[in-house]
Amino acid sequence: MGSYQNGVGGGERSATGVDKGVDFAQYFCTYAFLYHQKEMLSDRVRMDAYFNAIFQNKHHFQGKAVLDVGTGSGILAIWSAQAGARKVYAVEATKMSEHARALVKANNMEDVVEVIEGSMEEVTLPEKVDVIISEWMGYFLLRESMFDSVICARDRWLKPTGSMYPSHARMWMAPIRSGLADQKISDYEEAMDDWYHFTNETKTYYGVDMSVLAKPFSEEQKKYYLQTSLWNNLHPQQVIGTAAVVKEIDCLTATVSDILKLGSNFSSSITSENTRLCGFGGWFDVQFKGRSEDPAQQEIELTTAPSINNGTHWGQQVFLMHPPIRVSEGDDLNVSFLMNRSEENHRLMEVELGCEIKQNTGKLLPAFKKKFFIE
Amino acid sequence: MGSYQNGVGGGERSATGVDKGVDFAQYFCTYAFLYHQKEMLSDRVRMDAYFNAIFQNKHHFQGKAVLDVGTGSGILAIWSAQAGARKVYAVEATKMSEHARALVKANNMEDVVEVIEGSMEEVTLPEKVDVIISEWMGYFLLRESMFDSVICARDRWLKPTGSMYPSHARMWMAPIRSGLADQKISDYEEAMDDWYHFTNETKTYYGVDMSVLAKPFSEEQKKYYLQTSLWNNLHPQQVIGTAAVVKEIDCLTATVSDILKLGSNFSSSITSENTRLCGFGGWFDVQFKGRSEDPAQQEIELTTAPSINNGTHWGQQVFLMHPPIRVSEGDDLNVSFLMNRSEENHRLMEVELGCEIKQNTGKLLPAFKKKFFIE
Numbered sequence: 001m002g003s004y005q006n007g008v009g010g011g012e013r014s015a016t017g018v019d020k021g022v023d024f025a026q027y028f029c030t031y032a033f034l035y036h037q038k039e040m041l042s043d044r045v046r047m048d049a050y051f052n053a054i055f056q057n058k059h060h061f062q063g064k065a066v067l068d069v070g071t072g073s074g075i076l077a078i079w080s081a082q083a084g085a086r087k088v089y090a091v092e093a094t095k096m097s098e099h100a101r102a103l104v105k106a107n108n109m110e111d112v113v114e115v116i117e118g119s120m121e122e123v124t125l126p127e128k129v130d131v132i133i134s135e136w137m138g139y140f141l142l143r144e145s146m147f148d149s150v151i152c153a154r155d156r157w158l159k160p161t162g163s164m165y166p167s168h169a170r171m172w173m174a175p176i177r178s179g180l181a182d183q184k185i186s187d188y189e190e191a192m193d194d195w196y197h198f199t200n201e202t203k204t205y206y207g208v209d210m211s212v213l214a215k216p217f218s219e220e221q222k223k224y225y226l227q228t229s230l231w232n233n234l235h236p237q238q239v240i241g242t243a244a245v246v247k248e249i250d251c252l253t254a255t256v257s258d259i260l261k262l263g264s265n266f267s268s269s270i271t272s273e274n275t276r277l278c279g280f281g282g283w284f285d286v287q288f289k290g291r292s293e294d295p296a297q298q299e300i301e302l303t304t305a306p307s308i309n310n311g312t313h314w315g316q317q318v319f320l321m322h323p324p325i326r327v328s329e330g331d332d333l334n335v336s337f338l339m340n341r342s343e344e345n346h347r348l349m350e351v352e353l354g355c356e357i358k359q360n361t362g363k364l365l366p367a368f369k370k371k372f373f374i375e
Numbered sequence: 376m377g378s379y380q381n382g383v384g385g386g387e388r389s390a391t392g393v394d395k396g397v398d399f400a401q402y403f404c405t406y407a408f409l410y411h412q413k414e415m416l417s418d419r420v421r422m423d424a425y426f427n428a429i430f431q432n433k434h435h436f437q438g439k440a441v442l443d444v445g446t447g448s449g450i451l452a453i454w455s456a457q458a459g460a461r462k463v464y465a466v467e468a469t470k471m472s473e474h475a476r477a478l479v480k481a482n483n484m485e486d487v488v489e490v491i492e493g494s495m496e497e498v499t500l501p502e503k504v505d506v507i508i509s510e511w512m513g514y515f516l517l518r519e520s521m522f523d524s525v526i527c528a529r530d531r532w533l534k535p536t537g538s539m540y541p542s543h544a545r546m547w548m549a550p551i552r553s554g555l556a557d558q559k560i561s562d563y564e565e566a567m568d569d570w571y572h573f574t575n576e577t578k579t580y581y582g583v584d585m586s587v588l589a590k591p592f593s594e595e596q597k598k599y600y601l602q603t604s605l606w607n608n609l610h611p612q613q614v615i616g617t618a619a620v621v622k623e624i625d626c627l628t629a630t631v632s633d634i635l636k637l638g639s640n641f642s643s644s645i646t647s648e649n650t651r652l653c654g655f656g657g658w659f660d661v662q663f664k665g666r667s668e669d670p671a672q673q674e675i676e677l678t679t680a681p682s683i684n685n686g687t688h689w690g691q692q693v694f695l696m697h698p699p700i701r702v703s704e705g706d707d708l709n710v711s712f713l714m715n716r717s718e719e720n721h722r723l724m725e726v727e728l729g730c731e732i733k734q735n736t737g738k739l740l741p742a743f744k745k746k747f748f749i750e
Contacts, residue, residue: 001406001415001445001521002514002689025397031376034592035566035599038573040376041585051581070376078583099588106587139377146376191410198413206426208453210416212481213474217409224410314377 024093027144027347032094037073040135043313049302050076050135053165053288056298058083060131060163060290067091069120069134069153070146074100074113076133081112088113089129091120091153120149129157133165138347139231140317141171141247141284142339143374145347148256163294164251166286172305173282174243175268175333176234181278181320188225192218229351229374232318234281234306240272240327243305246282246337252291263338270331277327279320280335280353281306319353319372330360342373349374399468402519402722407469412448415510418688424677425451425510428540428663431673433458435506435538435665442466444495444509444528445521449475449488451508456487463488464504466495466528495524504532508540513722514606515692516546516622516659517714518749520722523631538669539626541661547680548657549618550643550708555605556653556695563600567593604726604749607693609656609681615647615702618680621657621712627666638713645706651699655710655728656681658691694728694747705735717748724749 030036041047054061054076062084068077071090077100080088090113092100097117104113116123132154138144154164195217199210244266249259270277285303290296304314336354341347351372357365405411416422429436429451437459443452446465452475455463465488467475472492479488491498507529513519529539570592574585619641624634645652660678665671679689711729716722726747732740 001510001512001519022396022400026400034588034595038570038592041577042573047581073585073588075581075583079581082582099591102587102591103583103585107584135376137376144376195413198417202416206422206450206454207457208450208478209482210448210478212477213409213448216474216477217413220409 023347026345028094031070031072032096034073034096034099037096037099039313041073041075045304045310045312046135046302047075049286049288049300050133050165051079052298053296053300054079054083054133056300057288057290057296059297060165060294061085064130065089065127066131066133067125067129067153067157069132069150070136071100071115072096072135074103074115076135077113077115078104078107078109080131080133081109085112085131087127089125090115091123092117093119120153125157128159128162130159130162131165132158132162137169137284137286137314139314140229140282140349140374141169142259143317143347143349145259145341147249147254147259150251151254151256154252161291161294163291165288166302167251167289167291167296168287169249169251169284170245170286171247171282171284172243173246173266173268173280173335173337174239175241175270175277175327176238176279176281176318177240177272177276177324178232178234178238178278178318178320180230180232180318181276181322181324184225184230184320185322188221191221191225195221223373226320226322227370227372229282229317229319229372231315232281233311233315234318236306236308239281239306240275240277241268241270241333244268244335261338261340263336265334265336268333268335270327270329270333272327273329275327276324277321277333277357278324279318281316281318283314283316317374319351319370321355321368321370325357325365327357328360332358332360334358336369398722401720403469406445406447407471409448409471409474412471412474414688416448416450420679420685420687421510421677422450424661424663424675425508425540426454427673428671428675429454429458429508431675432663432665432671434672435540435669436460439505440464440502441506441508442500442504442528442532444507444525445511446475446490447471447510449478449490451510452488452490453479453482453484455506455508456484460487460506462502464500465490466498467492468494495528500532503534503537505534505537506540507533507537512544512659512661512689514689515604515657515724515749516544517634518692518722518724520634520716522624522629522634525626526629526631529627536666536669538666540663541677542626542664542666542671543662544624544626544659545620545661546622546657546659547618548621548641548643548655548710548712549614550616550645550652550702551609551613551654551656551693552615552647552651552699553607553609553613553653553693553695555607555693556651556697556699559600559605559695560697563596566596566600570596598748601695601697602745602747604657604692604694604747606690607656608686608690609693611681611683614656614681615650615652616643616645616708619643619710636713636715638711640709640711643708643710645702645704645708647702648704650702652696652702652708652732653699654693654695656691656693658689692749694726694745696730696743696745700732700740702732703735707733707735709733711744 077090452465
């Protein structure tokens with residue numbers, strides 16, 4: 001044996017919901033490293049958005065009780081305190097809580113910020129809060145499913161008059177071109193060539209015929225190379241058609257069932273002349289608007305859209321199709337998007353994308369449907 | 376957030392032993408991919424050793440009952456059947472069992488080989504067996520702790536007259552030189568430079584002083600860059616002194632407590648003129664000798680020692696020291712080696728290495744002791 005370090009995760013299916021041990025091992029451990037906190041704290045777009053949201057809307061924090069869900073290093077809790085909060089409860093499931101506590105103390109906020117180590121679903125606070133702040137967004141917004149914990153926190157601990165930071169979120173999709181489409185097909189083909197070479201050798205040298213495994217091997221490689229969405233830092237020029245919102249979330253009212261399974265049909269018009277439709281790019285933005293009775297003085301937006309100068313660590317998720325399809329300006333796409341949580345791991349997602357193309361000549365191309373995994 | 380894919384594993388401490396859910400998620404999933412099976416099946420040194428061990432010792436298999444612990448793709452079970460076994464029980468904990476079953480059928484061995492999906496600790500066989508065969512070796516032999524399952528299988532299912540395949544195992548260590556030593560120190564220093572830059576920026580732009588986290592960050596990075604053993608494919612010329620056996624295992628009699636915690640003092644003489652002692656390399660070999668009353672007709676050995684032409688996927692584990700120490704031919708090393716399982720994950724290891732150097736001039740250098748993690 002000799003298992004490969006950094007092996008592919010997975011997780012056993014659980015009929016009864018989340019297995020906490022598995023979840024902890026697979027998910028939370030990453031966030032227990034200062035190195036990963038540093039990466040997130042170095043994301044200037046992310047940092048500026050939260051910083052401005054808090055300090056340009058101090059009236060939401062002054063004299064208030066705040067809950068920070070998944071505080072990590074504690075930065076949002078400290079900013080909330082610096083903006084005048086009376087009390088900040090900073091909940092963190094990992095041992096990062098100890099570093100957060102040290103940071104709070106070093107920044108002279110220990111009278112205001114209380115770091116609580118525990119899972120949000122299980123902790124008890126001494127009071128209801130005026131503001132829930134959290135940086136819960138995963139790749140393509142919902143990967144990691146951390147918003148579940150924010151919903152739970154809101155339903156248990158937010159005053160009826162309280163605000164959510166952020167208050168709104170949106171998921172976007174747009175048609176793209178990408179050189180990765182060819183690369184992935186060629187990676188897949190190379191893996192299959194290797195396989196045939198391997199099975200030949202095994203038969204010749206060791207007398208065992210492995211050809212019966214060609215099909216499952218091919219399926220495994222197809223999933224890995226062709227059906228798994230990829231992290232990407234798209235150049236805006238790679239977006240070849242109009243972008244559409246596929247999901248809007250009001251953080252004050254959304255329920256878990258709203259995000260468990262989501263679907264949308266959207267249209268997009270190709271805006272580039274004579275190019276290749278290689279797939280779709282997905283990203284998100286969140287807004288800090290306060291609540292309607294008590295709005296933000298300055299509305300702040302954090303967007304992870306393709307950008308030359310304002311990229312984020314979230315990048316975009318790309319869903320590649322193969323082979324690419326030649327399209328041109330004025331072609332209309334009719335896209336169906338369906339996203340579910342993976343049965344194997346509730347923090348991962350499965351996506352079904354259907355697409356119809358009506359060319360600007362009026363000709364309708366054959367519709368197609370593809371399944372993808374966000375891993 | 377936006378957690379990094381292929382995040383570092385970990386696992387929560389369990390006072391009551393192995394958490395099966397966590398263990399499954401962290402360990403077994405890797406072996407459920409045909410891709411990984413293919414990598415192991417492409418290791419010619421590994422394949423040849425098992426192939427020769429079986430087919431040059433057919434008398435151990437003809438008409439016998441065989442148990443294959445962790446059969447994976449089923450190759451050892453099929454070979455055992457091809458060598459004349461009456462019955463082979465092929466136990467596999469992952470869904471790879473389904474592929475193994477297909478492979479057994481495609482190679483016309485379904486009357487002989489029975490693939491059983493389950494953990495070795497829990498399955499029940501209808502009879503005791505004459506031979507237990509298994510490829511249980513992890514990095515530096517014991518990483519993964521899979522030999523525990525082989526011991527359990529042996530104690531429950533091997534006849535008193537039965538044989539183990541392999542029958543013996545040894546762990547080796549030798550002093551080495553390696554350019555990785557300088558590289559890791561420089562990686563660590565770069566990480567710390569980044570950190571100071573990062574904390575300056577965070578203080579200036581966002582008003583939060585992170586300097587209190589410099590020490591834990593440095594410890595995290597030291598562990599990652601300087602105290603974690605590395606997979607390496609050493610050139611034989613990088614071995615600069617005599618190699619020593621630090622552990623011998625008789626697979627027929629070893630107990631879990633023999634491998635839970637092991638220690639050894641060994642000597643090594645530097646054999647290279649004027650070079651740098653950068654640390655130690657560790658590897659293993661296993662032998663197929665049968666049992667004393669019923670020995671192998673052909674003793675076969677599988678070694679993972681540094682080699683130009685016969686490298687294995689196991690490579691060697693290197694334990695680097697910093698800074699390196701200048702040594703020369705005839706210098707004598709007195710080394711103490713201690714290895715324990717990690718408390719966080721019983722499949723990983725912690726190593727303590729102590730070293731005294733007596734120069735060929737008779738001068739004794741100051742002794743030192745280092746802790747390492749096999750991850």
